[in-house]
Amino acid sequence: MSVSQAASSAAAESVQAVTVAGGAETTLVMRRVEERMGALASEHGATLARHAGETISAGGKRLRPLLVCVAAGVPVVQSDALVRAAVAVELVHAATLVHDDVIDRADLRRGRPTVVAAGGRLIALATGDLLFSRAFAELAQGGEIEPIRLLAQAAGSLAEGELMQRADSWDVNVSRERYLERCRLKTGVLFRAACELGAVAGAGDVDGLGRFGERIGIAFQLLDDVLDVTGPPERTGKPRGADLLDGTVTLPLIEALARDASLAQLDLREVRTADQAAVLCDRIEATGALQVAREHALGVVAEAKGELPASISAAQRSTLELVADGVVERYS
Amino acid sequence: MSVSQAASSAAAESVQAVTVAGGAETTLVMRRVEERMGALASEHGATLARHAGETISAGGKRLRPLLVCVAAGVPVVQSDALVRAAVAVELVHAATLVHDDVIDRADLRRGRPTVVAAGGRLIALATGDLLFSRAFAELAQGGEIEPIRLLAQAAGSLAEGELMQRADSWDVNVSRERYLERCRLKTGVLFRAACELGAVAGAGDVDGLGRFGERIGIAFQLLDDVLDVTGPPERTGKPRGADLLDGTVTLPLIEALARDASLAQLDLREVRTADQAAVLCDRIEATGALQVAREHALGVVAEAKGELPASISAAQRSTLELVADGVVERYS
Numbered sequence: 316m317s318v319s320q321a322a323s324s325a326a327a328e329s330v331q332a333v334t335v336a337g338g339a340e341t342t343l344v345m346r347r348v349e350e351r352m353g354a355l356a357s358e359h360g361a362t363l364a365r366h367a368g369e370t371i372s373a374g375g376k377r378l379r380p381l382l383v384c385v386a387a388g389v390p391v392v393q394s395d396a397l398v399r400a401a402v403a404v405e406l407v408h409a410a411t412l413v414h415d416d417v418i419d420r421a422d423l424r425r426g427r428p429t430v431v432a433a434g435g436r437l438i439a440l441a442t443g444d445l446l447f448s449r450a451f452a453e454l455a456q457g458g459e460i461e462p463i464r465l466l467a468q469a470a471g472s473l474a475e476g477e478l479m480q481r482a483d484s485w486d487v488n489v490s491r492e493r494y495l496e497r498c499r500l501k502t503g504v505l506f507r508a509a510c511e512l513g514a515v516a517g518a519g520d521v522d523g524l525g526r527f528g529e530r531i532g533i534a535f536q537l538l539d540d541v542l543d544v545t546g547p548p549e550r551t552g553k554p555r556g557a558d559l560l561d562g563t564v565t566l567p568l569i570e571a572l573a574r575d576a577s578l579a580q581l582d583l584r585e586v587r588t589a590d591q592a593a594v595l596c597d598r599i600e601a602t603g604a605l606q607v608a609r610e611h612a613l614g615v616v617a618e619a620k621g622e623l624p625a626s627i628s629a630a631q632r633s634t635l636e637l638v639a640d641g642v643v644e645r646y647s
Numbered sequence: 648m649s650v651s652q653a654a655s656s657a658a659a660e661s662v663q664a665v666t667v668a669g670g671a672e673t674t675l676v677m678r679r680v681e682e683r684m685g686a687l688a689s690e691h692g693a694t695l696a697r698h699a700g701e702t703i704s705a706g707g708k709r710l711r712p713l714l715v716c717v718a719a720g721v722p723v724v725q726s727d728a729l730v731r732a733a734v735a736v737e738l739v740h741a742a743t744l745v746h747d748d749v750i751d752r753a754d755l756r757r758g759r760p761t762v763v764a765a766g767g768r769l770i771a772l773a774t775g776d777l778l779f780s781r782a783f784a785e786l787a788q789g790g791e792i793e794p795i796r797l798l799a800q801a802a803g804s805l806a807e808g809e810l811m812q813r814a815d816s817w818d819v820n821v822s823r824e825r826y827l828e829r830c831r832l833k834t835g836v837l838f839r840a841a842c843e844l845g846a847v848a849g850a851g852d853v854d855g856l857g858r859f860g861e862r863i864g865i866a867f868q869l870l871d872d873v874l875d876v877t878g879p880p881e882r883t884g885k886p887r888g889a890d891l892l893d894g895t896v897t898l899p900l901i902e903a904l905a906r907d908a909s910l911a912q913l914d915l916r917e918v919r920t921a922d923q924a925a926v927l928c929d930r931i932e933a934t935g936a937l938q939v940a941r942e943h944a945l946g947v948v949a950e951a952k953g954e955l956p957a958s959i960s961a962a963q964r965s966t967l968e969l970v971a972d973g974v975v976e977r978y979s
Contacts, residue, residue: 414776418769437750437813440772444746444779445806451783452799460790467784474777481769 329641330376336634337381338390347398348380352405355449379404379509382531382638386513386524389631399457400512406450407470408505413443419561423552462512465521469508476500484562485583487572494566498536499529506532523624527635530619535642537612540565541605544596556592559583566611570604578602616643661973662708668966669713670722679730680712684737687781711736711841714863714970718845718856721963731789732844738782739802740837745775751893755884794844797853801840808832816894817915819904826898830868831861838864855956859967862951867974869944872897873937876928888924891915898943902936910934948975 334341380401384391416429417439431439454463479497483489510528514521544567546555558565572578616639666673712733716723748761749771763771786795811829815821842860846853876899878887890897904910948971
């Protein structure tokens with residue numbers, strides 16, 4: 316078993332554990348989510364079925380829909396509103412992936428050709444826009460305004476996060492606070508929305524579960540940024556230090572700069588090859604910065620657990636804690 | 648006065664005439680729309696204020712918000728719901744323009760640098776996504792589900808239209824029906840949504856006014872496609888036959904192919920330079936195809952007027968007819 320297979324199998328095991336903890340109906344709800352995603356792709360003509368169909372069915376771990384389910388209550392209770400909410404959050408996530416691949420000119424995602432690689436920029440842009448629109452159309456079918464308000468807010472923040480990342484590109488003096496705000500916007504808010512939409516469907520504590528979700532998302536992004544430095548490429552599917560090559564300054568580099576004075580002269584624009592990036596990754600690792608970043612992520616996960624409302628059932632609490640632990644285990 | 652100034656001044660006159668016909672409150676509502684668009688740009692941080700701010704404030708004719716207003720009733724009656732609807736439709740329009748410029752690598756729009764030219768692809772993609780999200784957030788504030796359902800539907804169709812256009816690229820055998828369906832998706836549905844949202848705000852005939860709007864949009868697109876062939880570049884801001892160079896087959900070419908057998912051997916991919924495109928435009932014009940396309944557009948405008956519900960007031964009818972005539976005059 317390769318490292319990549321091991322990592323992916325650990326993630327699958329974690330999702331599996333949460334699904335079991337969510338109760339027998341969780342599988343049913345998640346199956347309805349899959350069916351709905353498949354139906355959406357085929358409702359919109361041959362071109363979309365081809366492109367969005369692949370994007371949607373390539374699937375990934377469906378972590379956000381699962382989070383919607385268990386935020387609604389454990390054992391998970393099937394409802395149309397819950398399925399719609401889970402589908403809508405995953406559609407927004409899929410839309411951002413398709414658009415991200417346009418920016419990164421990525422060829423592969425989840426082992427399949429990206430929409431931009433298969434169809435070009437126009438197809439990828441329109442496919443992302445369509446997935447995005449469908450998310451809101453899906454929620455509008457339910458007739459409830461609050462989930463739409465929450466998801467529109469989150470979708471806007473995702474875009475703001477992208478803009479912030481670009482504004483901070485190549486700037487090695489970016490602060491920890493600004494980096495963490497970027498993690499919140501880029502990743503935290505959609506995890507938050509997943510929990511909020513679940514809480515709305517389950518008539519739970521929207522704010523409390525939302526804060527839990529946001530912190531889980533931030534930890535997820537933090538650990539992803541650590542993984543970019545550690546690699547190995549066989550696991551991440553990209554060269555070590557891909558973020559650095561891209562001008563994206565993340566916590567490992569920020570912490571390394573605070574620990575190794577010799578890094579102060581670093582001009583990130585001069586790091587141009589995979590080999591140069593690997594050398595910089597080694598220097599970052601040597602400062603102990605990765606351990607600091609990992610510990611920060613663990614602290615955020617602990618905060619997340621602390622945000623869980625007192626009002627939730629013991630079963631829901633332990634299932635949401637499983638989700639939190641799964642985020643960490645994925646990277647252990 | 649240049650040709651371009653004359654065209655733009657004719658459009659401005661037409662918008663002005665509709666604004667006057669809409670009654671004194673129209674100016675007030677449109678001013679509130681402008682204020683809200685400006686406020687939205689500055690609510691979302693410095694990067695967005697810079698990029699979206701320019702996109703939003705560069706403005707254009709605001710034809711869709713005006714259509715929302717007069718579809719709501721004449722004289723136009725000010726309401727928060729009306730302003731929100733007008734802003735939301737224009738935000739979706741602005742989002743598609745920003746994304747279209749990424750595809751076309753356009754440098755200028757309305758005489759100003761495009762978002763993609765000023766900020767690059769990432770900024771343009773994220774700016775479009777953000778404008779898109781804000782449209783739904785804007786409507787969600789109103790608490791009504793129907794406008795959201797209608798706008799999400801329209802936004803999805805816009806993306807489908809783009810996908811269809813790409814699927815048909817370079818195919819000179821595309822049918823009139825398929826071309827017209829593309830016009831409907833790319834342009835008609837957002838004009839339809841403008842009228843539908845206006846009708847919802849004004850408690851009018853949503854379906855009837857929607858059908859009017861859709862046909863006006865189709866005619867608008869048809870005449871735009873004629874203008875691509877006639878030019879002149881000083882008026883359109885792009886070389887004659889830019890669509891042909893892009894592989895986009897429109898009604899003028901479809902009608903020319905049906906009239907000039909010598910065009911049957913045409914391979915659009917061999918039309919690569921502005922000069923070659925101009926030669927093809929002349930051949931299209933020589934077949935009489937432009938007149939056929941223009942007449943088709945006039946027929947669609949007449950159909951639009953025929954769709955106006957019997958229930959509307961005489962003042963609203965004549966104002967909406969002014970809008971319909973304005974679409975034609977813009978191109979006369």
